[in-house]
Amino acid sequence: MCGLCLPQCPTYLLDAQEAESPRGRIAMAAALAKGTVSATPALRLHLDHCLGCMSCEKVCPAKVEYGELLVETRALLGPSQERPDTLIGVLKRPALYRGLRAVALIGTVRRGLARMGGWLPARSPWRVALGMLPRRNVVRGGSEPFASQGSRPSALLQEQAPARGHVALFPGCVASVEDAAAQVAAQRLLVAAGFTVSALPAFCCGAMDAHGGIAAGAETSAEAVRRAYVASGATTLVTATPGCLSTLRRALPGGVAQDVISLLARHADDLTFRPLTERVALHIPCTQTNIARSDADLRRLLARISGLDVATLPAQPTCCGAAGTHMLEFPERAATLRDMKLRQVTALATSRLLSSNVGCRLHLAAGMTPETAIPDLHPLILLAEQLESP
Structure with missing residues (x-):
């Protein structure tokens, strides 16, 4: 109730009213749970507007578990x-999404x-989805060898030397298609650090359902995550x-689910990178800084590339507006936050955007x-491209 979360909340930034703040939403949630208020459309809208960025939870001195x-x-x-529902249903099914995308x-x-x-209404989620299609049929981000591969990670990569450990790589749903190059890059880096890597099947972790109220x-x-993880033997x-991480942690409590960037950072001394003279913009997603807490780890890994000038986007506004399906459900609000971020990107005058x-x-x-x-790519792709072969 102290209000320290208010300056961190992107929806409070947009609307400047308590109903669009974390403590306002907590008050509404408590009243709903007690039955003292009903779920009117107006009340529900304030709750649905929440991006789930967890910036409030990170700064809360009382450690309220807002998420x-x-x-x-x-x-x-x-x-x-x-x-x-129809659009989200497509996104949750990687094979269907991959085929329709092709x-x-x-x-x-x-x-x-x-x-x-262009004919669809501005608020149409289908208009938003169509606007996100790349202009060419390639894997997003990266250059050779990643962008040209277009393949999914191999089922198992085994180090020749004694393995440091056995990890299972969870590819997700949309990321398994749009970020296939990042999955390959993650495997390469993990193997170089001494790990045996099993690539799990591509499916949705449940985040879209959890945040959509479909318990x-x-x-x-x-349950599918648990079965796949056990079957991997990792x-x-x-x-x-990082958008999958909080849901994976709910499925596998006890610290089993980790961000690959944090794991690589702990073994960074085993990785050697070629120099690269380039200035790049670094966007730190809300999920990476507030849930994975791996933003410092990522900066340390990128700092190992000699000559790389990394310009980090300012923290505020704390969210770019994507927030899972938020950009589909509230495209105009999402676009307002996005424009703030893009002005920051333009001001940095960089050659590529990492996120x-x-x-x-x-x-x-x-x-x-x-x-x-400017081109955009997962930072793991850049790290894998500069990785010195053993």
Whole structure:
């Protein structure tokens, strides 16, 4: 109740009212749980506007578990009637998404979809999704050898030397398609650090259901995570997608689920990188700084590339507006936050944009103009590209 979270909250930044702040939402959640208020559309909208960025939880001196409160409250309310279930259903199924994406990127189809997107209302989630399609049918980010591969990670990579440990790499759903190059890069770096790596099947961790109020669907996904992890025989689950991390930790409590960047940073002395003279912009996603807490680890890894000038985007506003499915459900609010971030990117005058969250990169890239556009990629790809072969 102290209010220290208010300056950290991106929705309070947008609206400057208590109903759009963490403590305002906690008060509404408590009243809903007690039955003293009903879930009117206006009250629900304030709760649905929350990005789940967890910036409030990170600075809270009382250690209020806001993230769990948010998930439980949304489960109490159930899914919103405005939730784009069909679109989200496609995103949660990597094989279906990959196939539809390939068709959508055929020249004539792509041009037709672009025209269709222009006809759709500004608030249409389908318009947002179509606007995020890349202009060419390539794996997003990276250069040779990653962008040209277009393949998923191999099922198992084994170091010739005695392994440091056995980890399972969780690829997620959208990330397994749009960030396939980052999954390959993560494997390469982990093997170079001495790990045996098992690549798990691609499926949704349950985050979209958990944050959409679909508790049963989230639990089904959590059970799938547990089964896949046990079947891998690994002792640690890692992910290159920080947006999945909190959901994976709920599925596998006890510190089993980790950010691959933090794991690599602990063994950075085993990795040697070639120099690179380049100035790049670094976007730190909310999930990386507030949940994975691996932003300092990432900076240390990038600092090992001699000559690389890393310009980190300012923290405020704390969120770019992507926030999982938020950019689909509230595109105008998401675009306002995105524009703030993109002005920061332009001011830094860099050649590429690094961000570990594929949703953030899709969202930011969709808002770039031809004059301001720069390539975007996962920082693991840059690290793997500069990795010295043993």
